[in-house]
Amino acid sequence: MRLGFNFWLGAGLTALVVLAGILAPWIAPFDPVLDADLMNSELPPDATFWFGTDGQGRDVYTRILYGAQISLTVGVVSQLINSIIGVTLGMTAGYWGGWWDDLVNGVTNVMLAIPSLIFALAVMAVLGPGLPSLLVALGLTNWSWTCRIARSSTLSLKSLSYVQAAQTLGYGDLRIMFTQILPNIMGPILVMATLGMGSAVLSEAALSFLGLGIQPPFPSWGSMLTDARQLIQLAPWVAIFPGLAIFLSVLGFNLLGDGLRDSLDPHMRTRNP
């Protein structure tokens, strides 16, 4: 199996974010919240403060490392929720058809008609700000495309004769869905999930920017951008580095998704001799 440059670049960037998040307590030179020192505020990057300091004199580098934890958790957990909901609904709707298909289609269309960020805002308004409600809000709002892709892939696979063969061999419906259909629709679903991780990171940043996500003083890339808004002309590094972190992690997720799709395609797989 030969993986392209893009895959490795994506995997590298993703690994960088994962390592930053996991190792933050050990490799961060300061505390993200408590080491505020107004005497040091708005310092440009130097040897002590690699990425400079923000308005309260906190180290931006430290806060970005800790922010990776939030972004990763939001990306992975919300996409897991999205994929499970989307695949379950889409695959069963495509396989069984009938009234269940009509119902799932109706709900999916309603979900698609509501702007997901607005819907997430509404959920956050009900649940209150904070990480758990952020996960629920983003997990419940972005499954419609996954559901559509799962449904249409299932529909096209259902008519193939290996699915009929499984029926004549005595497989039950659930077994057919799990052994015959799911492995063959995983490629696009996985790509959707990794691309969705990127957009979940963006949504988290947007919600935090709007003040509904992670609450200050705890660091998330989005809330750091909110804080940077007033300083952007005086201390651009306060905005540039969180923005760069968002950009690189979203790019990483997207490249990883593309690379995974290619490697999961069985036509590109060769047997080990």
Next chain:
Amino acid sequence: MTASLLEVDDLHVRFSVSGGGLLGSGRRMLHAVNGISFKLAKGECLSIVGESGCGKSTTALAILGLQEPTEGTIRYRGQPLTGTGAPGRMQRAKAVQMVFQDPYASLNPRQTVRASLAAPLRLHGITAASEIADRIEVMLGNVGLTPEQALRYPHEFSGGQRQRIGIARALILEPEIVVLDEPVSALDVSIRAQIINLLLDLQEKLGLAYLMISHDLSVVEHMSDRVLVMFFGQVVEEGGWRDIFEKPAHPYTRRLIAAIPDPYAEQNPLRQQDRLPGVPPLDGRGFASDCSTAPDVFSAPARSELVEIALGHRVRLVPAD
């Protein structure tokens, strides 16, 4: 006469299709199969021939349990396969299996050959690894593949090899009846003979009964013991292969036979249809239809009946008053 393994009696399948009206108005019934009856004996090959849309595949799907019949019964060894009290997929799987037309769509691309043969065995209660391995090896040998090839994925095989895998999968549960849906029509001409001979060898070796669905009359002629000619969901003629190929009576059958390409046509000045023997006397009764016009699939066919004109050779005629 051996006891029949499979009995299909007066099978009807109708589909409700949208007439295109608003709010689901104008729904009509499409008559796909209109009263098919036949018996299949152990070790026999019965072919159903006819043009696309004549209901032959729907009949096969009904036998496999993939299509619920609207009316009629299907019995396997005297036990009903349809209606209430019909067996589930599991019991049915050991009776009837199918070899599919397209060897590229009939194998799961993410399962190795071994996995696609082992999973049904495990599902049917064979859990000992050694027994699974033995049965797979025997089956691969039966269809002319080596055990090493079992570790490969379908895309690593040619069309003919894939069809061998499809045959192995159909036979792994040791069914008595195998439905062959155009088993060679998707294959390269040079491979067809190999697969046909493999099917004939396996039939003899394992005592299988074949129900073959085909429009390729040269394959039908080579493999069948008996032939059913279908048109618009009805049998228009049935008989032993000699009756059908040497003494076809119904105009539709005669046209089908005449359409077989004849490599010696140049040497024979007569058109092939003219070389067929004359239609046997039918007691002055006419054919129900000569099948030269497209039928109205949304209404039931006019009344007619199958009349025996020779032993085991029956033709559809207008009803006797």
